Amino acid sequence: MNKSLKPHVTLAVITATALLLAACGEEEADGADAATPTAAQDTRRIINVEVVTLQTQDFRDVIRLTGTVAADREVMVSAEAGGTVAEILVDKGTAVTTGQILVRLDDDLLEAQRNDARAQAKLAEELWTRIGKLFEEDGIGTESEYLQARYTAESATARYALMEERLQRTTIRAPFDGIFDTRLVEIGSVVAPGQAVGSVVDVDPLKVTAGVPERYAADVVVGAAAGVSFSDLDVTGTASVSYVGARVHSGNRTFPVELSLETPVAGAKPQMVADVTLQRRLISGAIVVPRQALVRTEDGYAAFVVESASAATAVARQVTQGPSANDRVVITAGLSAGDRIVVVGQHQVADGDLVRIVGE
Structure with missing residues (x-):
């Protein structure tokens, strides 16, 4: 009887073991599934x-440019007549006013010629007056003599005026208020007509010149506001466009603009570099x-x-x-x-x- 029951017991044990293992497997799977979201959340940074x-x-949309400071006016002062420099009345760097004498050429010879011409003009004028009085009041002399005296007097007067003008040209004067910035001659220098003797610059006010790329041609107009900064001086200022060039430079495809500084910039000098910001539009x-x-x-x-x-x-x-x-x-x-x-x-x-x- 014991032999007949043995196979049944063994089968029951095997079946029970299999059911237990399956149940454990399901529990482990359920545990793994439950742990998966937590693991995923932990790994997301x-x-x-x-x-x-x-x-x-x-x-404010702006155009950034590099500009150069320039004097409002700057001219090379030249001699209108030739001669030897006799006097230099102003040192370079000195403030001058319109008409102030800067340099005077030796004018001794011209002055003598002017004086002679003045005397000749005076004599001719007196002769014309006398001949005219005799001819018109007393009927003495001929009309041709009267006309000859008149033309002689007028010619002498014109010559005197010419010599006076030539004498004036030996004096070189400042064309406007400014600074006598450079001097190119010394006492004793011989200059020819038209030769420069120095320069006068007007630095009040200063202006800034710059080149604007042609793509901004429609955006830059006279009166446009601008900012100017000087990195070397660590200062800034305000300006406005005072001039817009009519032509584009063929080499760099820019057109020139000039800006007038609206506020004085202490220490700024001509030829300094300035950073310019031109206001293009407001968005x-x-x-x-x-x-x-x-x-x-x-x-x-x-x-x-x-x-x-x-x-x-x-x-x-x-x-x-x-x-x-x-x-x-x-x-x-x-x-x-x-x-x-x-x-x-x-x-x-x-x-x-x-x-x-x-x-x-």
Whole structure:
């Protein structure tokens, strides 16, 4: 009887063991399935970032140029007559006024000729007066004698005036108020007619000259506001466009402009370099972002926008850039007012990453 029961006991034990193992397997599987979401959540990285919320604002689009300071007027003063320099009455660097004598040439010979011409003119005038009186009142003499005396007197007077003018040309004067900036002659120098003896510059006010690329031809007009800065002096000033050139330079494709400084700039001198910002236009309601918020991509540039649904997620958006100034860029497409964009940590995140906003 014991022999007949043995196979049945063994089969029961095997069946029970199999059921126990299956039950344990299901419990382990259920435990593994329950642990899976937790493990996935633990492996997703969360990156700390700082954000700014975009708002519309006005943006001044400017043209940046490098200009040169110039005197309002500058001329080379030349001798109208030839001769030897006899006197230099003004030292270089001295302020002068209109008509002030700068240099005088030796005029002894011309002065003697002028005096002779004056005497001849006076004599001829007296003879004409006497002959005219005798001819008109007493009928003495002929008309031809009277006319001859008249023409002689007029010729002598003209010669005297000519000699006086030549004598005046030996004196070289300042053409306007300014600074006698350079002197090119010394006492005893022989100068020819038209030879420069020095220069006079008018530095009150100063102006700035610059070349503007031709693509901005429609944007620059007389009266446009501008800013001027001098890095060597660490000062800035305001200016306005006073002249716009009518032609484009064929070499560098720029047209000239001149700007009048509206406020004096202490220490500024002609030929100094100045940084010029010309206001091109005012863009109202623009979306403006810090330049560092943009990340270069294969398709251009993108900004990371933090979207809050169930969790804060960084989403990459391709953007289209407009004009820029300093560290600010106008975005013409891709972003809207109210977007929160990453400005710190943008190079550590990828599209779809979870982020933690700090600094708010």
